[in-house]
Amino acid sequence: xxxxxxxxxxxxxxxxxxxxxxxxxxxxxxxxxxxxxxxxxxxxxxxxxxxxxxxxxxxxxxxxxxxxxxxxxxxxxxxxxxxxxxxxxxxxxxxxxxxxxxxxxxxxxxxxxxxxxxxxxxxxxxxxxxxxxxxxxxxxxxxxxxxxxxxxxxxxxxxxxxxxxxxxxxxxxxxxxxxxxxxxxxxxxxxxxxxxxxxxxxxxxxxxxxxxxxxxxxxxxxxxxxxxxxxxxxxxxxxxxxxxxxxxxxxxxxxxxxxxxxxxxxxxxxxxxxxxxxxxxxxxxxxxxxxxxxxxxxxxxxxxxxxxxxxxxxxxxxxxxxxxxxxxxxxxxxxxxxxxxxxxxxxxxxxxxxxx
Amino acid sequence: xxxxxxxxxxxxxxxxxxxxxxxxxxxxxxxxxxxxxxxxxxxxxxxxxxxxxxxxxxxxxxxxxxxxxxxxxxxxxxxxxxxxxxxxxxxxxxxxxxxxxxxxxxxxxxxxxxxxxxxxxxxxxxxxxxxxxxxxxxxxxxxxxxxxxxxxxxxxxxxxxxxxxxxxxxxxxxxxxxxxxxxxxxxxxxxxxxxxxxxxxxxxxxxxxxxxxxxxxxxxxxxxxxxxxxxxxxxxxxxxxxxxxxxxxxxxxxxxxxxxxxxxxxxxxxxxxxxxxxxxxxxxxxxxxxxxxxxxxxxxxxxxxxxxxxxxxxxxxxxxxxxxxxxxxxxxxxxxxxxxxxxxxxxxxxxxxxxx
Numbered sequence: 001x002x003x004x005x006x007x008x009x010x011x012x013x014x015x016x017x018x019x020x021x022x023x024x025x026x027x028x029x030x031x032x033x034x035x036x037x038x039x040x041x042x043x044x045x046x047x048x049x050x051x052x053x054x055x056x057x058x059x060x061x062x063x064x065x066x067x068x069x070x071x072x073x074x075x076x077x078x079x080x081x082x083x084x085x086x087x088x089x090x091x092x093x094x095x096x097x098x099x100x101x102x103x104x105x106x107x108x109x110x111x112x113x114x115x116x117x118x119x120x121x122x123x124x125x126x127x128x129x130x131x132x133x134x135x136x137x138x139x140x141x142x143x144x145x146x147x148x149x150x151x152x153x154x155x156x157x158x159x160x161x162x163x164x165x166x167x168x169x170x171x172x173x174x175x176x177x178x179x180x181x182x183x184x185x186x187x188x189x190x191x192x193x194x195x196x197x198x199x200x201x202x203x204x205x206x207x208x209x210x211x212x213x214x215x216x217x218x219x220x221x222x223x224x225x226x227x228x229x230x231x232x233x234x235x236x237x238x239x240x241x242x243x244x245x246x247x248x249x250x251x252x253x254x255x256x257x258x259x260x261x262x263x264x265x266x267x268x269x270x271x272x273x274x275x276x277x278x279x280x281x282x283x284x285x286x287x288x289x290x291x292x293x294x295x296x297x298x299x300x301x302x303x304x305x306x307x308x309x310x311x312x313x314x315x316x317x318x319x320x321x322x323x324x325x326x327x328x329x330x331x332x333x334x335x336x337x338x339x340x341x342x343x344x345x346x347x348x349x350x351x352x353x354x355x356x
Numbered sequence: 357x358x359x360x361x362x363x364x365x366x367x368x369x370x371x372x373x374x375x376x377x378x379x380x381x382x383x384x385x386x387x388x389x390x391x392x393x394x395x396x397x398x399x400x401x402x403x404x405x406x407x408x409x410x411x412x413x414x415x416x417x418x419x420x421x422x423x424x425x426x427x428x429x430x431x432x433x434x435x436x437x438x439x440x441x442x443x444x445x446x447x448x449x450x451x452x453x454x455x456x457x458x459x460x461x462x463x464x465x466x467x468x469x470x471x472x473x474x475x476x477x478x479x480x481x482x483x484x485x486x487x488x489x490x491x492x493x494x495x496x497x498x499x500x501x502x503x504x505x506x507x508x509x510x511x512x513x514x515x516x517x518x519x520x521x522x523x524x525x526x527x528x529x530x531x532x533x534x535x536x537x538x539x540x541x542x543x544x545x546x547x548x549x550x551x552x553x554x555x556x557x558x559x560x561x562x563x564x565x566x567x568x569x570x571x572x573x574x575x576x577x578x579x580x581x582x583x584x585x586x587x588x589x590x591x592x593x594x595x596x597x598x599x600x601x602x603x604x605x606x607x608x609x610x611x612x613x614x615x616x617x618x619x620x621x622x623x624x625x626x627x628x629x630x631x632x633x634x635x636x637x638x639x640x641x642x643x644x645x646x647x648x649x650x651x652x653x654x655x656x657x658x659x660x661x662x663x664x665x666x667x668x669x670x671x672x673x674x675x676x677x678x679x680x681x682x683x684x685x686x687x688x689x690x691x692x693x694x695x696x697x698x699x700x701x702x703x704x705x706x707x708x709x710x711x712x
Contacts, residue, residue, distance in 0.1 A: 298695055313699040314687045316692025324685065336671045340671055
């Protein structure tokens with residue numbers, strides 16, 4: 001069966017401020033130090049199993065131009081515009097009807113555009129397993145991540161170790177972000193995986209699930225499908241999208257549907273959730289620093305310094321995140337990285353939108 | 357007797373990098389937050405007792421233009437060029453012969469250009485006392501500073517509490533920078549003052565001392581004096597200056613001469629020796645921060661943030677010195693401020709002179 005992919009690229013993350021901005025979110029940044037952006041890496045990674053003309057990008061209208069610039073080889077008609085962000089379910093639905101319009105049925109991989117994967121060949125292998133499973137009349141397949149530690153920032157997938165097909169396991173249920181104690185219990189049972197937000201299914205399966213569990217959204221999607229290629233397309237798309245409920249695919253479908261399988265992935269997945277991730281994905285030097293740009297460090301250690309052409313000199317500092325951009329510089333204690341959003345709140349209150 | 361002043365402005369201090377640069381040393385910076393530079397404040401401070409046409413500035417040739425720009429009311433002929441830095445004795449000698457050429461004899465105050473004084477009227481009062489004393493055939497007069505704590509970075513003046521004239525005391529001796537233990541002893545005796553590098557004397561006195569204690573330099577100075585106003589002036593000045601020994605007035609004269617008096621000053625003197633001084637001379641806010649420029653602080657305390665037009669955002673930091681300039685940003689732990697010079701050493705080694 002034809003393999004297609006939908007890359008979700010509408011995120012507006014603030015955690016990489018000041019590098020990420022409202023008009024340049026994380027997926028369009030190069031954070032690995034090799035010059036390629038997160039979304040470029042995402043596309044390159046799946047090219048061994050998906051033809052480029054079968055890759056779809058869903059993003060909001062502010063980023064259409066960025067997607068075109070960064071991914072010039074993706075056909076323009078595959079760049080799908082979400083007129084307004086309505087979380088992942090409408091986004092995935094939009095991708096599904098476009099693929100359905102072209103191929104009737106096909107395999108559809110759903111992938112975030114802002115995660116990193118270390119071992120691409122192992123990732124491709126997991127995707128292939130998921131595709132085979134989805135093709136064999138399994139309802140829905142999700143890629144789970146074998147957890148390294150009791151993370152409280154992710155949702156989890158409870159699987160049934162007694163019920164496996166090859167390397168995949170039947171999913172008992174999807175669970176929301178746990179507190180630390182619960183997360184520790186999950187790890188101890190060895191029956192939980194991180195929910196990575198990566199899915200594989202047939203178009204016919206996901207649309208059948210949408211019809212059943214999100215019927216109102218499904219009807220709207222059908223109207224959009226009808227309008228594709230007509231002069232009404234944009235008008236219908238806007239009208240229906242604004243009317244959609246904002247809903248995640250997890251809450252809208254995965255937590256309700258039956259016959260879901262998960263493929264446990266161990267391919268060095270990282271959601272690159274904050275500046276602290278940079279230490280995991282880039283090499284630290286002998287002093288524990290990760291340094292890029294025009295930087296001089298004196299007696300400084302365990303710091304992340306993301307510089308630019310301007311000279312940054314650090315003296316005697318420790319455990320800092322320093323990020324220099326054209327118009328703004330962040331100096332943040334590593335323990336306070338969650339509070340970077342307070343800077344953005346402050347900027348919003350003061351209406352200093354140029355920095356957002 | 358006519359009162360004149362020599363302002364010494366040849367210093368090349370590196371401790372305010374990156375604000376201070378080779379071509380913009382500390383005396384030409386505004387550090388108080390009121391917009392006026394150190395040297396401008398120095399001049400304004402003495403105008404109640406010295407006419408502007410009797411104020412002389414000695415500086416090295418790289419800073420002549422800066423002095424003219426910042427002090428447009430000082431007569432151009434009063435801006436004296438040291439062709440090469442030879443420490444304070446030749447600098448003071450140069451000032452003395454220029455004043456001698458104009459007035460034969462006069463009172464000469466010698467003042468650094470990069471210190472701050474909080475209570476100007478008390479300072480003026482101390483200068484008046486010193487002038488009166490110097491005029492009454494006291495050989496040399498120095499302004500001492502009543503010490504607040506056992507500073508090891510200054511020289512000290514041992515005075516004789518039994519031998520006073522008005523509010524001045526006879527100097528027993530000048531002593532070099534002590535170690536901490538010795539400095540504590542000095543404080544305990546209550547017979548030591550900090551040597552502020554501010555002096556008052558008659559031109560006839562200082563030249564007589566130069567003749568006696570620094571005869572070679574004195575002869576050179578006389579040759580320079582002869583050439584003032586002639587077409588040979590610059591040539592003679594250069595030739596003699598290069599031949600001078602590099603010597604401080606303390607070592608060259610003060611430590612040897614007799615009949616020196618000191619006027620203890622309690623006028624809020626600060627030599628503004630490093631970025632840490634900014635906390636003393638500018639107001640800290642409720643979080644212990646001293647902030648200027650385009651700065652947002654989140655959960656940050658006890659830090660000095662000297663910003664500019666570029667946005668600086670700090671999150672969860674403590675005890676940092678952050679200085680942002682057009683082409684360089686410093687992030688320094690307060691405990692490491694003495695190591696800022698290591699950045700400059702590094703820059704010199706790498707021949708990145710644009711940042712020096």
